[in-house]
Amino acid sequence: MNNTSRILCKALQDRVMSAEAAAALIPSGVNVGMSGFTGSGYPKAVPMALAKRIAEANREGRKFRISVWTGASTAPELDGALAEADGVEMRLPYQSDPTCRKRINAGEMEYLDIHLSHVAQFVWFGFLGKLNIALVEVAGILEDGRLVPSSSIGNNKTWLDQADKVILEVNSSQSHRLEGMHDIYYGTNLPPHRQPIPLVTPRDRIGDAYLHCDPDKIIAIVETSASDRNSPFSPPDENSQLIAGHILEFFEHEVKRGRLPKNLLPLQSGVGNIANAVMAGLNNGPFDNLTAYTEVLQDGMLDMIRSGKLSMASATAFSLSDAGLTEFNNNIEMYREKIILRPQEISNHPEVIRRLGVIAMNGMIEADIYGNVNSTHVMGSAIMNGIGGSGDFARNAYISIFMTPSQAKNGKISCIVPMASHVDHTEHDVQVIVTEQGLADLRGLSPNQRAKVIIENCAHPDFKPALLDYHDRAYKGSSGRHTPHLLDEALSWHRKYLAEGHM
Numbered sequence: 001m002n003n004t005s006r007i008l009c010k011a012l013q014d015r016v017m018s019a020e021a022a023a024a025l026i027p028s029g030v031n032v033g034m035s036g037f038t039g040s041g042y043p044k045a046v047p048m049a050l051a052k053r054i055a056e057a058n059r060e061g062r063k064f065r066i067s068v069w070t071g072a073s074t075a076p077e078l079d080g081a082l083a084e085a086d087g088v089e090m091r092l093p094y095q096s097d098p099t100c101r102k103r104i105n106a107g108e109m110e111y112l113d114i115h116l117s118h119v120a121q122f123v124w125f126g127f128l129g130k131l132n133i134a135l136v137e138v139a140g141i142l143e144d145g146r147l148v149p150s151s152s153i154g155n156n157k158t159w160l161d162q163a164d165k166v167i168l169e170v171n172s173s174q175s176h177r178l179e180g181m182h183d184i185y186y187g188t189n190l191p192p193h194r195q196p197i198p199l200v201t202p203r204d205r206i207g208d209a210y211l212h213c214d215p216d217k218i219i220a221i222v223e224t225s226a227s228d229r230n231s232p233f234s235p236p237d238e239n240s241q242l243i244a245g246h247i248l249e250f251f252e253h254e255v256k257r258g259r260l261p262k263n264l265l266p267l268q269s270g271v272g273n274i275a276n277a278v279m280a281g282l283n284n285g286p287f288d289n290l291t292a293y294t295e296v297l298q299d300g301m302l303d304m305i306r307s308g309k310l311s312m313a314s315a316t317a318f319s320l321s322d323a324g325l326t327e328f329n330n331n332i333e334m335y336r337e338k339i340i341l342r343p344q345e346i347s348n349h350p351e352v353i354r355r356l357g358v359i360a361m362n363g364m365i366e367a368d369i370y371g372n373v374n375s376t377h378v379m380g381s382a383i384m385n386g387i388g389g390s391g392d393f394a395r396n397a398y399i400s401i402f403m404t405p406s407q408a409k410n411g412k413i414s415c416i417v418p419m420a421s422h423v424d425h426t427e428h429d430v431q432v433i434v435t436e437q438g439l440a441d442l443r444g445l446s447p448n449q450r451a452k453v454i455i456e457n458c459a460h461p462d463f464k465p466a467l468l469d470y471h472d473r474a475y476k477g478s479s480g481r482h483t484p485h486l487l488d489e490a491l492s493w494h495r496k497y498l499a500e501g502h503m
Contacts, residue, residue, distance in 0.1 A: 006140035006148075006170050007221060015221045019045035022167050022220035023053055028064040029089075030132035033123075033159030036078060037071035037317035037344065038271055038296050039229035041152030043137045043169045045222055047078040054087035065089040069123075069131070071154020071317070071344055072116065072295075072388060073097070075229035083109065092128075093119045094386035105382045113376060116295070116389040117348035120158040124190060134163035138211065139174040141221075146210035149182045149341065150174050151228055152317030157184055157343045160213040167220045168213075173227050177332045182341045183207045199352050202266050202293045202314040205340065232321045233299055236277035239405045242436035243274055244281030247361070247401065250432065250439050251287065254399075260359075266293035268353075268393045269301075270362040271319055274403055276300040278361060283309050293358050295347055295389045297339065299324035305338050306331070314340045316347040348392040360397035362390040364404050367458075368420040369451040369471055370483055371427035371442050373402050379494055380421035387424050394429045406435035406460040414463035416454060418470045419490035433458050447483040448475065 007013055023046050026032065036042025050066075057064035067090035068082060079097035082088050091100060092112040103109040114122070122128050136156050140148040149156065151174055160166060185207035189195060199206050236244070254260040264287055269275040279300025282290065292301060292313040299321055304310035306327070320328060328335055346352065353360075365384065366374045373394075376387055394400040402425070404415045415435065427447070433440045438457035442450050448471075455467045470489065478484035 004172070005223065006172055006176070007223070008143045009141050009145045009215075010143075011215060012141060012145065012218060012221060015218055016223060017220050019049040019222050019224075020053075022046050022222050023049035025165070025167065025219055026050055026066065026133055026135075028057070028066065031067045031069060031129060032133045032135055033069045033131050033155065033163055034074070034078060035071065035136040035150065035152065035154060035156050035159070036074035037152035037154040038073055038319040039075050039231060040318045040320075041137050041150035041154065041174075041228065042070070042074040042078050043135050044077055044171065044226040045169060045224045046135055046167060048081050051081035051085040051087060054082070055085040058086055067091070069093070069119070069128070069155070069159075071152060071156070073385070094388045096385045101383065101385075111383065111386075113383070113386045115348075115387060115391045116344050117350060117392040120155050120343070120345040123155075123158050123162055130164070131159065131162045132164050134159035134166045135169070136160060136166065137169045137171050137174075137224075139171060139178050140176060141168070141170060142210070145213070145215050147213060148176075148179045149184070149211055151178065153182060153184065153341050153343050154316055155344060156211060157186070158345070160211055163217065165219045166213055166217045167222070168218060169222045169224050172223070172225045175329055175332055177336065180209050181336045181339055182209050184209070184211055184343060185346050186212075188345065197346065197349060197352055199346070200355065202291045202356065203312040203340070207342075227325070228318075228320075230320055230322045230325050232323075233276050234273045236273070236280055239436040240274045240277035241281070243403050243405075243434050244278045246434050246439040247278055247403070248281050248285050250441070263287060263289040263291075265357040265359050265398055266291045266314075268292070268294040268358050268360045268397070269298070270388070270390060271296050271298065272363055274363055275361065278403075279304060283307055293347070293353070293356050295344065302327060302335070305335060310338075312338055312340075314342060314347065316342055316344040344389070348389045350392060350396045353393055353396040357398035358393060358396070359399050359401070360390075360393035361401045361403065362394065364402045364415075364425075366404070366415045366417050366420055367402060367430070367433050367454065368417050369454050369467060370447045371430045371433065371450050371454065372420045372423045373425040373430050373433075374420040374422045375424040377422035391425060391429075394425050399431055400429055401432040401434060402430055403434040406437050406458060407462070411460070411462065413494075414460060414467075416459040416463065416467060418467065418474075418493050419485060421494060435460075448481070
């Protein structure tokens with residue numbers, strides 16, 4: 001152990017070992033809860049060593065697989081390495097790794113796509129089986145054994161509480177100044193003894209700044225110094241800027257109508273370039289003293305905090321570019337006063353989301369003409385990433401917004417379709433749909449009224465005539481006119497455009 005070690009608890013210093021030695025303590029067939037959420041705060045060394053061990057075992061004909069539970073997506077050093085070694089039996093709840101995706105869609109890896117707010121409670125309920133090992137990155141261990149959380153919290157509290165054995169990675173690359181930014185709520189009880197969560201504004205602190213773990217469960221500690229997967233964001237393109245402009249115009253309209261306060265309501269934003277463009281639009285817009293209650297904090301929200309537009313942001317993880325991370329580390333004292341990181345069972349909690357009146361803004365793959373949204377699948381059967389937390393927010397938001405460009409694959413595919421090939425968010429949870437073409441406010445509209453507004457406002461002109469024609473013929477020819485469909489034609493829409501070279 002070096003002189004600059006962050007392992008200050010003397011009782012734990014004899015458990016420091018190499019990543020290879022720690023990986024050797026993980027047997028085949030176990031459930032492992034790993035830290036990590038959108039490329040931040042994931043273990044960097046042990047998964048790589050474990051993947052090497054698994055690959056060697058598989059080459060020798062000894063099948064070696066584990067089940068991997070996380071907060072959300074991680075990084076190539078974790079998901080990618082283990083998937084490449086064919087070492088994952090079951091993966092949950094969210095992934096975005098291309099090798100994982102390939103194996104899942106080939107039937108070589110089981111995948112459970114689950115709402116992020118459900119994961120911790122399902123583990124506590126015993127619905128997913130026993131959690132055997134927790135593998136969690138932290139930024140340090142204090143003298144009394146308390147753990148300083150890393151750049152994400154995710155499900156770490158539950159992993160440490162529920163696992164039989166714990167392996168810690170102490171990452172000195174994570175700023176020691178993260179200490180004090182976290183808020184770990186330990187007041188959650190199981191039914192029938194649950195109590196209301198005492199959180200009424202995004203700035204409320206209701207828990208502890210540290211994670212707690214029974215020291216007797218800690219079987220290994222590995223010291224690392226490696227940065228998170230910091231993904232760059234593309235500058236807002238024309239479509240993203242148009243989508244952001246439509247959303248800002250909608251907010252201004254809602255304020256004028258008295259349905260939103262002048263500083264709006266707490267914002268939730270999904271991950272990606274469009275979401276970042278919306279934040280850039282808000283940063284240059286007319287609204288001040290904004291707040292956020294979200295899962296992931298991206299560059300755009302840092303910009304809004306720095307400019308003073310965003311007074312407080314609550315999340316469970318960072319997802320920053322290299323430039324964003326540099327900005328954050330250079331001004332971390334200021335950000336620590338305006339950012340709170342919470343467990344995802346709190347950041348995504350339906351009760352809290354509804355109480356705060358969160359405005360939810362999430363991306364999608366496609367929406368149908370009645371407002372059903374597909375967030376996860378291509379052609380109805382191939383998984384892309386997972387539902388993540390969008391369902392937690394969409395079902396419980398004050399206003400639920402889904403956004404996408406109107407076309408994909410260089411104009412070959414319409415993102416507005418007669419019938420969604422897979423439905424993650426039903427029409428009952430979708431209030432606003434936005435593309436670069438315009439915004440469809442679906443509140444108070446029947447299915448047929450929705451169809452006309454979505455096609456007119458959101459569909460690309462190249463596809464609008466076909467969609468209007470479909471709805472007209474469906475209304476005249478279907479067995480029921482409440483949500484009219486020509487099922488054979490609706491289901492073959494994607495295939496039709498593929499055959500005609502439009503896909």
